[in-house]
Amino acid sequence: xxxxxxxxxxxxxxxxxxxxxxxxxxxxxxxxxxxxxxxxxxxxxxxxxxxxxxxxxxxxxxxxxxxxxxxxxxxxxxxxxxxxxxxxxxxxxxxxxxxxxxxxxxxxxxxxxxxxxxxxxxxxxxxxxxxxxxxxxxxxxxxxxxxxxxxxxxxxxxxxxxxxxxxxxxxxxxxxxxxxxxxxxxxxxxxxxxxxxxxxxxxxxxxxxxxx
Numbered sequence: 001x002x003x004x005x006x007x008x009x010x011x012x013x014x015x016x017x018x019x020x021x022x023x024x025x026x027x028x029x030x031x032x033x034x035x036x037x038x039x040x041x042x043x044x045x046x047x048x049x050x051x052x053x054x055x056x057x058x059x060x061x062x063x064x065x066x067x068x069x070x071x072x073x074x075x076x077x078x079x080x081x082x083x084x085x086x087x088x089x090x091x092x093x094x095x096x097x098x099x100x101x102x103x104x105x106x107x108x109x110x111x112x113x114x115x116x117x118x119x120x121x122x123x124x125x126x127x128x129x130x131x132x133x134x135x136x137x138x139x140x141x142x143x144x145x146x147x148x149x150x151x152x153x154x155x156x157x158x159x160x161x162x163x164x165x166x167x168x169x170x171x172x173x174x175x176x177x178x179x180x181x182x183x184x185x186x187x188x189x190x191x192x193x194x195x196x197x198x199x200x201x202x203x204x205x206x207x208x209x210x211x212x
Contacts, residue, residue, distance in 0.1 A: 020050050021117040021118065021119055021120050022050060022120045022121075022122060023049070023050060023119045023120060023121055024047060024048070024049065024055065024103040024121045024122065025047070025048045025049075025052075025122045026045060026046070026047055026060060026101050026102060026103055026121075026122055026123055026124045027045070027046050027101075027124045028043060028044070028045060028046075028099070028101065028124045028126045029043065029044045029045070029046050029082070030042075030043050030044050031043030031044070031099070031126050031128070032128060033128060033129065034128055034129050034130065034131040035089050035092060035097065035128045035129075035130060035131060036089065036130075036131040036133075036138045036140070036161065037089050037090060037091075037092050037093070037130070038089060038090055038138075038161050039089060039138060039140055039159055039161065040086045040087065040088065040089065040159075041086070041087040041089050041128065042084070042085065042086045042087070042142070043084075043085060043126075044082045044083065044084050044085070045060050045062065045075065045077075045082065045083045045084075045085070045101045045124065046081055046082055047060050047077050047081050047082075047083070047103060048081055053081075054077070054079075054080050054081025054082075055077055055081050056077055056078065056079045056080070056081055057076065057077060057078075057079075058076070058077050058103070059074055059075070059076055059077075059105075060074075060075050060076070060077060060083050060101060060102070060103055061073070061074055061075070061101065061102050061103075061104075061105045062074075062075055062083075062085055062099065062100075062101050063099070063100045063101070063102070064087070064097060064098070064099055065097065065098040065099075065100075066092055066093075066094050066097040066098070067092075067093055067094040072105075073085065074105075092130070094130070095129060095130050096127055096128065096129045096130065097127070097128050098125070098126075098127055099125070099126045099127070099128065100123055100124065100125050100126075101123065101124040102121070102123045102124075103121045103123075104121055107121075135163060136161075136163045137160075137161060137162050137163050138160065138161040139158060139159070139160045139161075140158065140159045140160075141156065141157075141158050142156070142157040142158065142159060162174065
């Protein structure tokens with residue numbers, strides 16, 4: 001049955017609705033501005049829907065342009081809409097590389113219709129330059145997973161390339177010094193003693209350091 005109102009009663013209501021033709025948005029996150037040949041180039045691609053909600057378990061396509069050559073990979077987003085990647089930079093020789101990410105591997109060309117907004121799938125673009133070092137040695141602190149909690153252990157991964165000519169002949173070990181800064185103050189000063197394996201192209205060292 002329909003509700004019955006007394007004469008003279010006026011009910012008012014209002015609401016809002018938004019409309020968009022942007023179906024999918026793709027963007028890069030945690031990608032470095034520079035790369036070093038020999039050190040993996042890592043980052044994430046984020047995929048969201050029209051209301052900025054993450055799109056899980058969907059393919060996303062990563063494209064690389066470097067020195068006139070191109071490569072592409074098919075990734076899959078996780079439950080939070082992120083797709084992580086790690087690229088081998090050993091053969092990258094150009095001064096810069098170009099990365100792009102798309103939800104559609106081949107862009108669809110929707111026909112134009114007057115007064116009709118065509119669906120849009122935004123792409124992401126990123127440029128990275130080659131890192132310059134006079135000694136050709138390199139150290140990189142890797143991006144941590146999430147935030148570190150107080151009074152809990154956290155692992156920080158550091159990757160190194162130390163060129164052999166920088167070392168003394170016959171040297172078998174190498175000392176590393178860490179400074180941990182918290183709110184502008186140095187709270188820890190640690191020496192990490194590590195052995196290494198000497199290669200003709202340098203030394204690759206992977207160190208896990210435990211924070212406490």
